Amino acid sequence: MSSTSTSAAAPVTSSRWQQYYQLTKPRVVQLIVFCAVIGMALAVPGLPEGREWLTALAATAGIWLVAGAAAAFNCLIEQQIDAKMKRTAWRATAKGELSRAQTLTFSALLCAVGSAMLWFWVNPLTMWLTFATFVGYAVIYTVILKPMTPQNIVIGGASGAMPPVLGWAAMRGDVGSEAMLMCLIIFLWTPPHFWALALYRTEDYRKAGLPMLPVTHGGEFTRLQIVLYTWILLAATLLPFLTGMSGWIYLVAAIVLGLRFCHYAWRLWKQYSDQLARQTFLFSIWHLSLLFAALLVDHYVQPWIS
Ligand code: HEM
Numbered sequence: 629m630s631s632t633s634t635s636a637a638a639p640v641t642s643s644r645w646q647q648y649y650q651l652t653k654p655r656v657v658q659l660i661v662f663c664a665v666i667g668m669a670l671a672v673p674g675l676p677e678g679r680e681w682l683t684a685l686a687a688t689a690g691i692w693l694v695a696g697a698a699a700a701f702n703c704l705i706e707q708q709i710d711a712k713m714k715r716t717a718w719r720a721t722a723k724g725e726l727s728r729a730q731t732l733t734f735s736a737l738l739c740a741v742g743s744a745m746l747w748f749w750v751n752p753l754t755m756w757l758t759f760a761t762f763v764g765y766a767v768i769y770t771v772i773l774k775p776m777t778p779q780n781i782v783i784g785g786a787s788g789a790m791p792p793v794l795g796w797a798a799m800r801g802d803v804g805s806e807a808m809l810m811c812l813i814i815f816l817w818t819p820p821h822f823w824a825l826a827l828y829r830t831e832d833y834r835k836a837g838l839p840m841l842p843v844t845h846g847g848e849f850t851r852l853q854i855v856l857y858t859w860i861l862l863a864a865t866l867l868p869f870l871t872g873m874s875g876w877i878y879l880v881a882a883i884v885l886g887l888r889f890c891h892y893a894w895r896l897w898k899q900y901s902d903q904l905a906r907q908t909f910l911f912s913i914w915h916l917s918l919l920f921a922a923l924l925v926d927h928y929v930q931p932w933i934s
C-alpha cells in the first residue's frame with residue numbers, strides 16, 4: 629500500500645493506455661472495490677453458491693468500472709486545479725496530454741458499460757445506487773462541495789462510504805443494516821484519512837484556491853478534528869461486535885487498529901511534523917484495509933470456532 633502518487637513523484641505514464649488507466653485513480657478504486665466485495669461476502673451466509681458467484685463477479689466489475697468513471701470525471705472537472713498542485717500536476721488531463729473530449733468519452737464509456745453490467749447481470753437497485761454514488765462524487769462533491777466549503781469531504785465522504793452498501797445490494801437486492809454500519813465506518817474514517825494528507829499538502833490546496841480545512845481553519849484546528857474523528861471512529865468500529873454482526877476476531881482487530889489510529893492522531897496533535905502527517909495518512913489506508921479484511925476473516929472463521 630505504499631504510495632508514489634501521494635508524493636510529488638509521478639507514476640510512469642508512457643503509453644496512452646497507462647494515461648487513461650491513471651485517470652481512474654487505480655489504487656483508491658482498488659480499496660473501494662475491496663470494501664464492496666466485503667459487503668457482498670457479508671451479505672451471504674458462508675461462501676456464495678452457484679449463480680451467486682456470477683452475480684458477485686459482475687457486481688465487482690460493474691462497481692469497478694463506474695468508480696473508475698467517477699474518478700476520471702473528477703480529473704476532467706479539475707483539469708486546471710490539478711495543474712496547479714504538485715501532487716496532481718502529472719495527470720494526463722492536467723498536462724493536456726488527454727483532451728476534455730477524450731476524457732469525457734472515456735468516463736462515459738466506463739460508466740455506461742459498468743451500469744449495463746449491473747443492470748443486466750446484477751439488479752436494478754445496485755445499478756441505481758452505484759449511479760447515485762457516481763453523481764455524489766463526480767458532481768455533488770467535485771463540482772459543488774469541494775470549491776465551496778471545508779466540510780466538502782465530510783459530506784462528500786458519504787459517496788466514498790457507499791461501496792459496502794453496493795456490494796450488499798448486489799447479493800441481497802436490499803440495503804441491510806449491517807451494510808449501513810460498514811458505510812458509517814468508512815464515513816467516519818474519511819475525515820482523518822483526508823485531513824492527514826491535507827495537512828502536509830496545505831500549500832498545494834492554498835495555491836489551488838480550495839477551501840480545505842487546514843487552509844480555512846489552520847493546522848491546529850484540523851489536528852483537533854482528526855483526534856475527535858479517530859475517537860468517534862474507534863467507538864463506531866465496536867458496533868459490528870456489539871450488534872452481533874461480527875465476533876471476537878473482528879473486535880480484537882478493531883480495537884488494535886483503532887487505538888493505533890488514535891495514537892497517530894494524538895501524536896500529530898501534540899508534535900506536528902509533515903512526516904508524521906504523511907505516516908498518519910498512510911496508516912489510515914492500512915487501518916481501513918485491515919479492518920475490512922478482519923470483517924471478512926471473522927465472517928468465515930467465527931462459525932467454526934463458536
Ligand atoms: C471524499 C472522500 C475522500 C477523499 C476526499 C479522499 C482523498 C484522497 C486523496 C487526495 C488521496 C491522494 C490521492 C493521490 O495523490 O493519488 C487519497 C488517497 C487514497 N485514498 Fe482517499 N479519499 C476519500 C475517500 C476514500 C475512500 C472511500 C477510500 C477507500 C475506501 C480511499 C482510499 C484511498 C487510497 C487507497 C489512497 C492511496 C492512493 C495511492 O496510494 O496512490 N479514499 N485519498
Ligand SMILES: CC(C)=CCC/C(C)=C/CC/C(C)=C/COP(=O)(O)OP(=O)(O)O
Pocket residue numbers: 653656657660691694695696698699702706716758759761762765787788790791
Ligand atoms: C461509483 C463509485 C463506487 C464511486 C466511488 C467514488 C469515488 C471514486 C470515491 C473516492 C474518493 C476519492 C478518489 C477522493 C479523492 O479526492 P479528490 O477527488 O479530492 O482528490 P484529488 O485531489 O486527487 O483529485
